Amino acid sequence: MSLPYSTAQRWLSPHRLGVYMTVTSGDSHAALELYEWNAEVASACLRDVGHFEVIIRNRYEERLTPHQSDWTAKSSPLWVAENGIEQTRRKQRYSNRKSRDALDRALQDAPQATPGHIIANLMFGFWASMTRSERESTIWTPILSGIFPGKGRGPIHDQMTKLNNFRNRLAHWEPVFSNTTGLEFQLRKFDELFTLVDNDVANWVGARSTVLDTIDECPVPGLSLSVSSYLGRTPTDAE
Template sequence: MTTPHPGPGGWVEAWLSAPRISVYLAAAAGDRQRALDLYEWNTQLSSALLHDLAHLEVGIRNAYDQALTQHAQFVPHWTTNPQQVFAPVLRTKKVYDPSVGRRVSRRVDVNDKPRKALQRAISEAGGMNAPPGKIVAQLMFGFWRYLSSAAHEVPLWRPYLHHAFAAGTSRPDVDVRMGDLHELRNRVAHHEPLLSWNLVKAQQQLVELAGLISPDLAQHITTSSKVAALLASRP
């Protein structure tokens, strides 16, 4: 009678940490080899998702850049006008106050983060004389994600940014998809488990959003993606 193989040894915990592998062990009902197989599958799936998200991100940023360049009057280019594009917009929000140990209402400038992100991108690209395309490329997914937020409805979405998408596209619809995909991107970028994530829905959101920019882009993402095949091959 053959004795079952005990599976990978303690080096796995030393490599991944006990808390991290425990998630996969739970999903594999304690089977160490299947847990490791699940981890490998999760890593491959993360890479495939990053591939698709990268295609979407490039499409989003270029569509927004084109909309602002063609329809706004920022001279010489919108990337050189952080204070004008993201002028202070004050909103009352709940923020954590460490002095009282709880969230309190504060008037905050919701454009502070995008303004600083654009200023940082200008610096990283080489300064105010850097080519606009280089500055655009320095801006992270989170920057583009928040351009569809409610705070930008009047100053940016209605006059300019809606041109990035198919006619009649709703800003809230874009914002919901961008929010969900931003959260997913952060998760895969930090090598987190995707075992319980609704990735069928996420992939649908990604392709739908790409389709609002360009049906051809949506088709390319669909045909080049490995996500569906990986989902079907889960250990």
């Protein structure tokens, strides 16, 4: 089934469709095929990122609960903790307020929610914010650092932040072949982070992942991305 160009333009917007039209030299049918492939790659990546999101929030919960049993409550002492110089304290107050706001949003639809429900309702950005520089002494060093053996807070925060941005771009069907998305680089960094947190789970997810297979199905010759390895797999494994 073909879709008239005018309909596709109204659906996707001239700007969004134009990205695909440029890559396919103005062939509207090929542009829509590429757009569909892009959505399939994004969906495959989101599946794997979703598995990571589950494990990271559970690893964080395992560390946070023994330290502060009521940490899922916005009234918890964890979200007012501050120390150091005044400049650092200002940043800690800001981050603490943002965390309380996130917990409040997680409770909006279920005021009587259990801690487990609250954790499941928290966005990935909440977990990424836990490794901000001002939280090195209040959260990273005493609580979370053991989740990432041999790694400092800075590199982990950088990876978590980039993964959150990548996740958001995927969720909005942004072009995976663009320099902004940088799919090959993003997948490599995601692989490193997942493997660091739990190599066994990363390999289990990788064995079932459709990311490599879907990338190889790119309908535009020469556009397909080269990913040397991913969650324990190589392109040969995907064949």
